[in-house]
Amino acid sequence: MIDEFAKDNLYGRLRRDREALLWKLDGLSEYDVRRPLTATGTNLLGLVKHVATIEARYFGEVFGRPSPEPLCRWQDSDGSDQWAAEDETRDQIIEFYRRTWKHSDATIEEFSLDAPGHVPWWVEPCPNTNLFAVMTHVLSETVRHAGHADILREGLDGRTGLRAEHAKPVDEEARAAHYAKIERAARSAASIEAR
Numbered sequence: 001m002i003d004e005f006a007k008d009n010l011y012g013r014l015r016r017d018r019e020a021l022l023w024k025l026d027g028l029s030e031y032d033v034r035r036p037l038t039a040t041g042t043n044l045l046g047l048v049k050h051v052a053t054i055e056a057r058y059f060g061e062v063f064g065r066p067s068p069e070p071l072c073r074w075q076d077s078d079g080s081d082q083w084a085a086e087d088e089t090r091d092q093i094i095e096f097y098r099r100t101w102k103h104s105d106a107t108i109e110e111f112s113l114d115a116p117g118h119v120p121w122w123v124e125p126c127p128n129t130n131l132f133a134v135m136t137h138v139l140s141e142t143v144r145h146a147g148h149a150d151i152l153r154e155g156l157d158g159r160t161g162l163r164a165e166h167a168k169p170v171d172e173e174a175r176a177a178h179y180a181k182i183e184r185a186a187r188s189a190a191s192i193e194a195r
Contacts, residue, residue: 003113010135011108017142018101020162021048022094024149028156034084037152044152045093046083047145052097053081058138059104062117063131067103069096108135 024044025033033045056067072080084093113132120127154160158170 006132007108007113007135010132010139014135014139014142015101016162017139017146018051018097021051021142021146021149022097023163024146024153025090025094028153030090032156033090036083037155041083042148042152043083044149045090046081047149047152048097049084049088049093050082051142051145052093052100054141055097055104055138056100058119058134059107062119062129062134063107063111063115065103065107067100069099069103104138107131 025048028044034043036043053071056069056071059065060067084090108131111131113130113135115131117129117131117134118127119129119134122129150160158172158175
């Protein structure tokens with residue numbers, strides 16, 4: 001009973017957060033989804049491509065079901081899974097992610113939570129694992145990168161949130177006042193510390 005609940009819960013959250021990550025691309029220009037927004041080059045479309053690659057590996061080769069999609073090997077990674085080349089379209093990357101979902105979903109649906117898997121790139125705690133640990137890991141990776149995407153999107157146009165229907169119109173005046181209040185508190189704390 002608890003296994004069914006845990007699997008359904010993890011699976012439901014994974015599906016929700018996949019969609020949240022894709023929503024971060026909606027309505028943005030080709031340039032804005034691709035451009036580097038941090039010093040390390042993090043960008044929205046690259047986050048989608050990266051999470052798709054993570055999911056393809058973990059729900060594929062870890063359970064003896066290699067992804068039908070061509071993937072760079074983890075040990076040879078040159079970071080190309082974290083940005084979109086000029087000849088890769090937004091639609092191609094989104095469709096790669098959606099095809100990966102289908103392959104991942106088949107693994108999740110076919111195996112029980114205690115089904116054994118082997119993650120050769122995990123040294124600690126151990127490369128031998130199970131579907132429960134992999135589902136938890138992939139969910140945490142998806143949530144982590146969806147959070148990155150949320151911050152990047154906020155920096156582009158102020159929109160935040162889990163889904164488009166939850167996003168409120170941006171009140172620039174209220175946001176600026178809130179920002180100023182936090183900035184005053186930070187400066188005040190810094191001046192107290194300097195004394």
